[in-house]
Amino acid sequence: MVIGATTHLLACPICFQVEEGPVTAGVRAAVVVLIGVTVGVLAGFGVFVARFVARSNALRPGCEGAETVEKRPVPLCR
Amino acid sequence: MIPYTVERRADTGVTNVTMGVWLFLASEAMLFGALFSAYALLRVSAVAWPHGRDVLSVDTGLINTVVLLASTFLVWRARVGDSRSPARRLVESSVLAVLFVALKGREYEGELARGLAPATSTFLAMYFTLTGLHALHVMGGTIANLWAVLDARRVGSAMTAGRVHALSLYWAFVDVVWLVILALVYLS
Numbered sequence: 001m002v003i004g005a006t007t008h009l010l011a012c013p014i015c016f017q018v019e020e021g022p023v024t025a026g027v028r029a030a031v032v033v034l035i036g037v038t039v040g041v042l043a044g045f046g047v048f049v050a051r052f053v054a055r056s057n058a059l060r061p062g063c064e065g066a067e068t069v070e071k072r073p074v075p076l077c078r
Numbered sequence: 079m080i081p082y083t084v085e086r087r088a089d090t091g092v093t094n095v096t097m098g099v100w101l102f103l104a105s106e107a108m109l110f111g112a113l114f115s116a117y118a119l120l121r122v123s124a125v126a127w128p129h130g131r132d133v134l135s136v137d138t139g140l141i142n143t144v145v146l147l148a149s150t151f152l153v154w155r156a157r158v159g160d161s162r163s164p165a166r167r168l169v170e171s172s173v174l175a176v177l178f179v180a181l182k183g184r185e186y187e188g189e190l191a192r193g194l195a196p197a198t199s200t201f202l203a204m205y206f207t208l209t210g211l212h213a214l215h216v217m218g219g220t221i222a223n224l225w226a227v228l229d230a231r232r233v234g235s236a237m238t239a240g241r242v243h244a245l246s247l248y249w250a251f252v253d254v255v256w257l258v259i260l261a262l263v264y265l266s
Binding site: 031 | 114
């Protein structure tokens with residue numbers, strides 16, 4: 001019943017089911033801003049992690065060009 | 079001693095100092111992001127919202143912008159290295175940062191004298207919160223600048239260069255936050 005009728009069981013504590021109004025618009029704007037900031041920060045983390053993975057792979061023993069990884073930021077092998 | 083404070087780690091490609099400051103800036107971005115989100119909530123849901131240019135001193139805000147950008151520019155000059163020593167650039171940057179805070183204090187004084195307190199309106203509450211927190215960051219950056227200068231002789235030039243690098247990233251972040259505040263609060 002909870003899964004099937006979630007919207008009927010849970011009233012929104014912000015807008016009290018008034019779907020159009022200044023408070024609802026404000027909450028939407030706030031959520032958009034916070035999502036934008038969060039996505040930006042997480043994207044930065046993603047770039048960091050991807051870079052670590054690439055460098056880690058390039059540093060593996062037997063990887064061609066591993067000894068030059070310090071001079072070249074791009075991954076040399078995967 | 080913490081390793082990789084001077085030389086870069088092979089796996090990350092950066093020093094631990096740079097890594098640490100990036101993580102710190104990520105947390106700072108979330109802090110200010112939450113405040114900007116609150117600003118959006120309050121502004122969009124408000125029935126009436128004053129124009130910042132009608133209530134606040136835009137001239138002071140613009141002067142402060144120039145002062146802050148100049149302060150950051152000096153830190154970046156210290157980072158890239160020029161004819162003057164990094165320590166001197168950091169001291170000059172700190173003087174400008176203190177000037178920024180002093181101008182902000184004068185601005186607050188004038189606003190409070192006109193009865194524009196945080197309790198006056200939601201707009202002013204957000205204005206004092208955003209600019210006050212930002213001014214605290216400017217003060218913190220100034221203390222970090224002076225710490226880097228005073229500790230330079232003890233830790234050596236390589237460690238100081240890493241600290242200046244971290245400071246340049248921090249001040250760039252402080253500038254970006256200020257420009258957003260200027261656009262949202264003063265100019266809109």
